[in-house]
Amino acid sequence: MSVVLNIETTAKNAKNASYKLASLDTEIKNRALEAIALNIEKNKEKIIAANELDLNEAQNMVEKGNLSTSLYSRLKLDEDKIKIMIQGIYDVAKLEDPVNKIIGAVELDQDLELYKVSCPLGVIGVIFESRPDVVPQIVALAVKSSNAVLLKGGIEAFNTNKILIEVITEALNFIPEFPKNAINLLKTREDVAEMLKMDKFIDLIIPRGGNSLVKYIQENTKIPVLGHADGICHIYTDEMADLAKSIKITLDSKIQYPSACNAVETILVHENIAKNYLPCLIRELREKEVTVKGDKTVQDLVSNIITATEDDWKTEYSDKTVSIKVVKDIYEAIEHINNYGSGHTDCIITENKENIEIFMNLVDSAGVYHNVSTRFADGFRYGLGAEVGISTNKTHARGPVGLEGLVIYKYKLFGNGQTVSEYSGYAGKKFKHTKIK
Amino acid sequence: MSVVLNIETTAKNAKNASYKLASLDTEIKNRALEAIALNIEKNKEKIIAANELDLNEAQNMVEKGNLSTSLYSRLKLDEDKIKIMIQGIYDVAKLEDPVNKIIGAVELDQDLELYKVSCPLGVIGVIFESRPDVVPQIVALAVKSSNAVLLKGGIEAFNTNKILIEVITEALNFIPEFPKNAINLLKTREDVAEMLKMDKFIDLIIPRGGNSLVKYIQENTKIPVLGHADGICHIYTDEMADLAKSIKITLDSKIQYPSACNAVETILVHENIAKNYLPCLIRELREKEVTVKGDKTVQDLVSNIITATEDDWKTEYSDKTVSIKVVKDIYEAIEHINNYGSGHTDCIITENKENIEIFMNLVDSAGVYHNVSTRFADGFRYGLGAEVGISTNKTHARGPVGLEGLVIYKYKLFGNGQTVSEYSGYAGKKFKHTKIK
Numbered sequence: 001m002s003v004v005l006n007i008e009t010t011a012k013n014a015k016n017a018s019y020k021l022a023s024l025d026t027e028i029k030n031r032a033l034e035a036i037a038l039n040i041e042k043n044k045e046k047i048i049a050a051n052e053l054d055l056n057e058a059q060n061m062v063e064k065g066n067l068s069t070s071l072y073s074r075l076k077l078d079e080d081k082i083k084i085m086i087q088g089i090y091d092v093a094k095l096e097d098p099v100n101k102i103i104g105a106v107e108l109d110q111d112l113e114l115y116k117v118s119c120p121l122g123v124i125g126v127i128f129e130s131r132p133d134v135v136p137q138i139v140a141l142a143v144k145s146s147n148a149v150l151l152k153g154g155i156e157a158f159n160t161n162k163i164l165i166e167v168i169t170e171a172l173n174f175i176p177e178f179p180k181n182a183i184n185l186l187k188t189r190e191d192v193a194e195m196l197k198m199d200k201f202i203d204l205i206i207p208r209g210g211n212s213l214v215k216y217i218q219e220n221t222k223i224p225v226l227g228h229a230d231g232i233c234h235i236y237t238d239e240m241a242d243l244a245k246s247i248k249i250t251l252d253s254k255i256q257y258p259s260a261c262n263a264v265e266t267i268l269v270h271e272n273i274a275k276n277y278l279p280c281l282i283r284e285l286r287e288k289e290v291t292v293k294g295d296k297t298v299q300d301l302v303s304n305i306i307t308a309t310e311d312d313w314k315t316e317y318s319d320k321t322v323s324i325k326v327v328k329d330i331y332e333a334i335e336h337i338n339n340y341g342s343g344h345t346d347c348i349i350t351e352n353k354e355n356i357e358i359f360m361n362l363v364d365s366a367g368v369y370h371n372v373s374t375r376f377a378d379g380f381r382y383g384l385g386a387e388v389g390i391s392t393n394k395t396h397a398r399g400p401v402g403l404e405g406l407v408i409y410k411y412k413l414f415g416n417g418q419t420v421s422e423y424s425g426y427a428g429k430k431f432k433h434t435k436i437k
Numbered sequence: 438m439s440v441v442l443n444i445e446t447t448a449k450n451a452k453n454a455s456y457k458l459a460s461l462d463t464e465i466k467n468r469a470l471e472a473i474a475l476n477i478e479k480n481k482e483k484i485i486a487a488n489e490l491d492l493n494e495a496q497n498m499v500e501k502g503n504l505s506t507s508l509y510s511r512l513k514l515d516e517d518k519i520k521i522m523i524q525g526i527y528d529v530a531k532l533e534d535p536v537n538k539i540i541g542a543v544e545l546d547q548d549l550e551l552y553k554v555s556c557p558l559g560v561i562g563v564i565f566e567s568r569p570d571v572v573p574q575i576v577a578l579a580v581k582s583s584n585a586v587l588l589k590g591g592i593e594a595f596n597t598n599k600i601l602i603e604v605i606t607e608a609l610n611f612i613p614e615f616p617k618n619a620i621n622l623l624k625t626r627e628d629v630a631e632m633l634k635m636d637k638f639i640d641l642i643i644p645r646g647g648n649s650l651v652k653y654i655q656e657n658t659k660i661p662v663l664g665h666a667d668g669i670c671h672i673y674t675d676e677m678a679d680l681a682k683s684i685k686i687t688l689d690s691k692i693q694y695p696s697a698c699n700a701v702e703t704i705l706v707h708e709n710i711a712k713n714y715l716p717c718l719i720r721e722l723r724e725k726e727v728t729v730k731g732d733k734t735v736q737d738l739v740s741n742i743i744t745a746t747e748d749d750w751k752t753e754y755s756d757k758t759v760s761i762k763v764v765k766d767i768y769e770a771i772e773h774i775n776n777y778g779s780g781h782t783d784c785i786i787t788e789n790k791e792n793i794e795i796f797m798n799l800v801d802s803a804g805v806y807h808n809v810s811t812r813f814a815d816g817f818r819y820g821l822g823a824e825v826g827i828s829t830n831k832t833h834a835r836g837p838v839g840l841e842g843l844v845i846y847k848y849k850l851f852g853n854g855q856t857v858s859e860y861s862g863y864a865g866k867k868f869k870h871t872k873i874k
Binding site: 018019106108112121122203204218219222224242358361364365366368369370371376377381394398400411413414415416420423 | 543545558655679682797806809833849856868
């Protein structure tokens with residue numbers, strides 16, 4: 001049973017397990033994944049029954065107004081969702097093992113070889129809300145990347161998360177090489193704050209949830225956090241844009257899934273096309289029930305536009321609202337994006353090659369797009385296979401992050417008694433630095 | 438003049454400069470480096486004169502006991518040191534440009550191509566003590582990697598740092614493409630604490646100084662910190678070790694440069710060889726004036742050994758002191774290293790292949806070594822060309838870090854009007870995900 005009381009002990013045990021995980025063969029990890037998938041299939045009725053306990057409690061909370069109906073629907077598991085869960089585990093099994101890959105190798109001198117080899121981070125802490133399908137997904141990614149994991153789910157999914165971890169642990173017990181204490185669920189009563197203090201044992205925190213959860217975590221831990229708080233994405237429609245294309249892309253970016261982090265929030269339009277373009281664009285947006293806010297120029301061109309204030313440029317609406325600003329040129333657009341954006345995903349619509357290059361080079365975001373919907377910012381669409389999250393960090397991993405965000409590297413140096421003294425001073429031995437790989 | 442008063446304004450201007458730096462051609466950056474090198478050569482007398490002002494002040498501080506003589510000697514610049522400084526800049530110019538490299542490329546579908554391209558981090562904050570030669574070194578690395586930089590040196594080197602930045606800025610003014618405000622020296626009166634709050638503008642902090650400086654910085658900023666506080670390195674001498682080789686490696690690791698972060702602090706010895714090995718090793722260490730501390734077993738084997746306590750296992754002596762522990766097997770050695778080490782550099786001495794593999798896989802450090810001095814942990818010895826620092830982080834960059842630690846990547850997606858709607862649902866278009874590079 002991996003549901004335990006003391007976070008520090010759990011984290012310490014996970015750290016010890018992580019050292020052993022680091023040298024597991026790919027074949028054993030894939031066997032572990034298969035065992036998990038099979039055991040979830042075998043126990044699906046038990047899982048659905050546990051989920052019903054959570055759903056009953058959640059129903060009361062919804063009625064009391066303490067839980068939104070969208071969270072309720074994300075909490076619910078059925079046979080179809082369990083099928084997708086299982087398929088997801090098999091998909092991760094098929095991915096290339098990110099561990100123990102030789103990234104580079106150099107012969108420093110005879111019998112002195114340096115290898116840069118990928119290795120797991122160690123212990124990953126994942127904090128997530130309601131969706132219990134995060135459990136097998138994160139466990140699969142952790143197993144494949146040889147990381148231990150501490151999962152901390154929301155209280156509303158406690159019974160479901162608990163049974164999932166029990167089923168996973170039972171499966172892993174059938175793989176004798178797989179270390180104990182690698183996969184852990186923290187008891188929901190425990191405070192997230194406790195986990196955030198475990199920088200001695202936890203190497204990376206991945207928050208999976210809303211903006212306020214992510215911000216709270218970023219502000220309250222010394223542990224590196226992989227993720228994003230805001231997704232304030234922009235589309236800049238250049239004076240050289242194909243306007244029909246621009247409308248099509250903008251609509252998709254805003255309404256295909258408005259609450260997604262990669263949905264567009266602010267539209268910037270070159271002043272030379274504003275008069276022709278904006279009335280059409282705004283008509284189309286309004287037809288799709290999008291609320292439009294705009295600056296003075298927009299208001300002058302189209303009636304009944306709500307005033308966009310400074311605050312709007314900093315807002316991720318996460319619903320069918322958009323703000324529009326008219327800019328004098330591409331540089332003002334870029335400045336606006338770098339100033340107000342969240343470094344997530346920003347797009348230029350243009351047919352002008354030079355402007356594409358300017359935008360792509362000067363906009364400092366994880367994703368810079370040309371003539372394509374911002375909604376493409378996603379690990380599956382990028383072909384990463386599985387997604388750990390989308391990062392707006394500037395270090396480690398940026399944009400949609402797959403398994404490679406869960407590994408780092410170590411240097412292995414193989415020698416034969418060499419000392420640094422021998423290589424020191426003018427008469428010292430010289431390094432070869434011959435690239436092996 | 439880049440010596441300014443307000444840190445926030447400086448940081449903001451640096452951020453704006455960083456966007457422009459991102460798209461500079463390699464050729465322009467190399468021209469900028471050459472201009473800097475030439476202007477330092479041209480102004481060497483002025484630099485030495487400014488340095489003398491600092492040295493006079495420092496002499497007073499040394500006499501009052503407020504500055505150590507080793508800091509004084511690091512502060513001192515002469516013609517030779519300036520020559521090395523200039524050579525270092527030319528060396529960086531010769532390094533491969535780390536920016537704008539295509540890391541990977543995938544055709545998601547027809548006319549929909551995704552490129553993962555390296556790009557600069559943005560603004561690097563460097564906090565360093567006394568050594569003014571850090572200024573041209575960091576500036577060269579920043580220029581080559583297209584990053585803006587905020588330098589914050591110690592008050593004892595203020596005049597030297599100031600003239601160096603003036604000379605560098607003058608040189609950069611001759612390169613019209615090079616943005617203003619990219620290279621900045623913060624006035625020494627200003628508080629480091631102010632700089633550490635600038636997470637909106639600074640993307641990475643690199644502390645270059647002692648343990649207490651690094652720890653203070655790590656504990657007082659939200660900005661990622663690249664570096665290491667402790668360097669508690671170990672050598673484990675296995676029962677299958679060549680003992681002569683082991684003594685040679687151990688002596689080099691301890692005495693070649695005892696205050697270096699990659700010097701060995703704790704020696705672990707397999708119990709089966711302790712009786713033969715330790716008397717020889719300790720005799721050699723004592724001949725080199727190394728103070729030896731040891732556990733009970735060591736004390737039983739050799740007389741006059743100071744007791745090593747729990748605190749010793751956690752101590753970076755940074756001088757000619759070493760602690761020795763006898764372990765029952767390789768696993769106890771590994772556990773000790775993972776528990777008390779700093780994840781810097783740890784070495785096994787053995788002739789047994791299986792034990793090499795166990796050690797290299799299970800020890801969770803930036804450098805894991807076989808039969809070679811821990812003192813090899815260094816960017817120049819690794820062939821990186823120039824070193825930003827040595828990182829014991831588990832994310833972003835680990836071990837000796839070269840220019841690659843100053844870059845990240847962005848995703849560039851080039852499309853032709855595609856929307857996510859077209860690719861959604863069972864009837865939706867399918868992605869190709871064909872690897873281009």
